Amino acid sequence: MASIDMHHGQAPDLTIALPKGRLTSEAVALLGQVGLDASAAVGASRDLVTLDHGAGVRFLLAKPFDVPTFVAAGAADLGIVGKDVLMEVEPAVVELLDLGIGRCRMQVAVPEGSGVRGVEEMEAPVRVATRYPRATLAYFQSVGLPAQVVRLDGSIELAPRVGLADAIVDLVQTGRTLEANGLVAISTIAEISGRLIANPVRWKLKYDRIARLISEMRGLVPVRPVRGREG
Numbered sequence: 316m317a318s319i320d321m322h323h324g325q326a327p328d329l330t331i332a333l334p335k336g337r338l339t340s341e342a343v344a345l346l347g348q349v350g351l352d353a354s355a356a357v358g359a360s361r362d363l364v365t366l367d368h369g370a371g372v373r374f375l376l377a378k379p380f381d382v383p384t385f386v387a388a389g390a391a392d393l394g395i396v397g398k399d400v401l402m403e404v405e406p407a408v409v410e411l412l413d414l415g416i417g418r419c420r421m422q423v424a425v426p427e428g429s430g431v432r433g434v435e436e437m438e439a440p441v442r443v444a445t446r447y448p449r450a451t452l453a454y455f456q457s458v459g460l461p462a463q464v465v466r467l468d469g470s471i472e473l474a475p476r477v478g479l480a481d482a483i484v485d486l487v488q489t490g491r492t493l494e495a496n497g498l499v500a501i502s503t504i505a506e507i508s509g510r511l512i513a514n515p516v517r518w519k520l521k522y523d524r525i526a527r528l529i530s531e532m533r534g535l536v537p538v539r540p541v542r543g544r545e546g
């Protein structure tokens with residue numbers, strides 16, 4: 316439908332890519348608090364584009380790992396995405412704000428029965444199952460421990476149980492998934508939360524509009540600036 320992409324017959328002032336899934340409802344709630352209506356993103360509609368006509372803002376619903384792709388390419392001006400994705404993809408985007416949503420940790424975990432309680436106790440080369448090969452290899456390199464990555468797309472906690480890996484690197488929130496699978500966290504790689512990102516060129520071109528949005532968001536939740544205006 317052509318009209319869905321238009322704002323009173325014109326292009327929208329701003330396009331924001333939202334992650335489909337776990338972060339969607341928190342992101343929509345946050346946007347609602349700054350007067351932007353993205354509520355259709357949490358409804359039953361299968362439409363992947365939703366428009367707040369009054370505000371002139373268009374929302375794109377993308378898979379979390381694809382949000383940086385849309386933003387870096389300029390298909391969206393802004394995006395909301397987990398820090399885990401940014402660490403893994405290292406996209407050409409500007410990270411503007413920590414939104415404080417989707418808080419969890421990226422951790423290294425091992426079978427409880429292994430007796431290992433610190434990465435320094437592990438025997439090299441460590442076989443690590445993860446969805447985050449890049450962040451994992453960077454971490455193990457930083458602690459001087461050779462590692463081999465087994466790349467999985469989910470159910471990471473299964474790998475050590477069936478001898479596919481000695482350890483995992485995954486996101487941990489309540490710790491229930493680790494516990495239920497006989498694993499224990501031995502190290503934290505990073506604190507994770509949702510971030511507001513921008514296409515670097517649009518950040519300059521639409522500075523006033525985006526800066527207004529940032530100051531409105533900053534005034535709300537326990538948000539903190541990650542990086543200032545660049546370039």
Ligand SMILES: Nc1ncnc2c1ncn2[C@@H]1O[C@H](COP(=O)(O)OP(=O)(O)OP(=O)(O)O)[C@@H](O)[C@H]1O
Pocket residue numbers: 334335336337338378379380396397398399400417418419486487488489507508509
């Ligand atoms: N257990 C968790 N607790 C808090 N935040 C999480 C948790 N798991 C994931 N997240 C955050 O939510 C984001 C989106 O997670 P979600 O599970 O919706 O996507 P995904 O794992 O990429 O799933 P899929 O590939 O099935 O779409 C992650 O990138 C991360 O920042």
Ligand SMILES: O=P(O)(O)OC[C@H]1O[C@H](OP(=O)(O)OP(=O)(O)O)[C@H](O)[C@@H]1O
Pocket residue numbers: 468469470471472485486487488489490491492493
């Ligand atoms: O510490 P917890 O509160 O138990 O949360 C951690 C789990 O949540 C995420 O998985 P998700 O539920 O997204 O499933 P997936 O691994 O199949 O993507 C993550 O990959 C862990 O498995």
